[in-house]
Amino acid sequence: MNDIRRDTPLSAGGSGDIPATPRASILVINCGSSSIKFAVFGARRETLIISGLAERLGSPEARMLWKIDGERHERSMPGADLEAALRAMLEVLPPNLQLLGIGHRVVHGAEEFSGSVLIDDAVLAAVERCVPLAPLHNPANLAGIRAARHVFPDTPQVAVFDTAFHQTLPRHAYLYAVPREWYTRDRVRRYGFHGTSHRYVSAEAARRLGKDPSEIGLITAHLGNGCSACAVDRGRSVDTTMGISPLEGLVMGTRSGDIDPALHEYMAARRGWDLPRIMRALNRESGLLGLSGLSNDMRTLVEAADNGNDDARLAIDVFCYRLAKAISALSAALSRLDAIVFTGGIGEHSPVVRARTAEHLHLLGVDLDPELNAANGEPETGRISKSGARTCLVIPTNEELMIARDTLSVIRNP
Structure with missing residues (x-):
């Protein structure tokens, strides 16, 4: 086994400097x-x-x-x-x-x-x-x-x-309109997820824009097999699309996102399904997979749509419309909107998804530059929007680095 030092020179009770060793x-x-x-x-x-x-x-x-x-x-x-x-x-x-x-x-x-x-x-x-x-x-x-x-x-x-970044949501954003004791007794509320990713890309967006995070408003869209969007006002999460669980919100790879809660009763009556069976369908059989009947992978769906698969095309259209609808809604939580940020596997690598989403956002002044969008962003800034239009950026997320930074900060200042 390698000689791995497991000790740390930092004191257990106070702050300390990073050790000089390059290892x-x-x-x-x-x-x-x-x-x-x-x-x-x-x-x-x-x-x-x-x-x-x-x-x-x-x-x-x-x-x-x-x-x-x-x-x-x-x-x-x-x-x-x-x-x-x-x-x-x-x-x-x-x-x-x-x-x-x-x-x-x-x-x-x-x-x-x-x-x-x-x-x-x-x-x-x-x-x-x-x-x-x-x-x-x-x-x-x-x-x-x-x-x-x-x-x-x-x-x-x-x-x-994952949930910590969203603990700054105001009460009017995190409470559901259900009996109050569901919150006080059962902890039912919006919690939000992907917080480490939203925190990383919002700080990185501020850096690329040459602004302090406390000066700007952003909407960040983390798009992968799981998807969520977040309104970030002056460096703080003020609203987000996921809820008490990661099932709420945007259309995802295999998750439905937002649905009418009465659907559970309806499917129980129609199919005789119990609650676990319905939840399994909403978590594992829905989203892009359910809509397309083909795949939960956006790359597969884009290729299939290009080859004439109407179900794949429809799945992409629903995904992009629901994303644009959420971005528009989240703008209500902000005092200003400096940029929309795309991240995650789909957000970083799918020009088709970004372009189709942008088509629904003309009221927010979104207008993408086709060449920059096709290249997944300008090399230095990640910008994909036309000059003078609402700023849109592609920023690769790095949740692992964010966790490493937090870890070092906590052990230096426990």
Whole structure:
């Protein structure tokens, strides 16, 4: 096994400077039910040192894929669990790394957390209390944290929450029009997700515009297999499309997004389905996949539409219209709108989606430059809009880097 230093010179009770060693680094972990994504960043220059994925954990097909120094590698790990995967990851890290801390993505922090925190037993108990709000995600996040604490017992570990950025929503934005005790007793409210991505790209947009984040208003659209949009006013989230769960809001790869709640009763009566069956359909069989009957992958749908597939074309049209409708609605939350930002796999790489969405946004002054849009943005700024039109930008997200930054900040100032 490589010689990995797991200590940190930072004091446990106060701030400290980044150590002088060039090997000082932060490990980022994103743990799913049967996979772990990981990345290591240099603490000083934020350089990506290694990234990888351990997948199919707990099965005979378990394996680890990683990339370092531009080269891709693969290792079979039959039957490996989370802890075994973390120990295997240790063996492929560059020698003599000094791990200052480990940052964990945690999907749901409810109202318990408005920022990233140093993990201790009390934090773990609070994350556990949020499991009913994210039963598919938080248990896996907790399992990853516990495994990492066992493998790295002396390394500070930090929880970074998808929901935290949206804790600045005003009450009129996060409350649903349901009996008030649903909120006070059952915690029913809009929480929002993709917060780490929205926070990263909104700060990056301000930098590219030459503005301080506190001076501008933005709408950010994170578009991937999961999709959400966010109104960011002076660096703070003031409204977002996802709700108590990631099912609400935009059309997504396999999720329906917004629907009439009476649909549950209607489908139960029509098909005899119970609630879990209906929820499975809305989460896994809907969205682009359900509309097209073909795929949840936008690239596949664009190609199929170009070849005359009407269902694929319709799925894209619905996706783009609903996105434009949400962007228009979110503008009501802002005092000014300096730019619309596209990010995520679709947002960064689909000129077709951006162009079709823009066609519905003429009232906001959106007019894209076809050449810049086709190139996924001007090299320096990411601008895809025509001069004099509403500024639209394409900015690649970097949630792992944002988690690394938060981790370093928290361990320096616990």
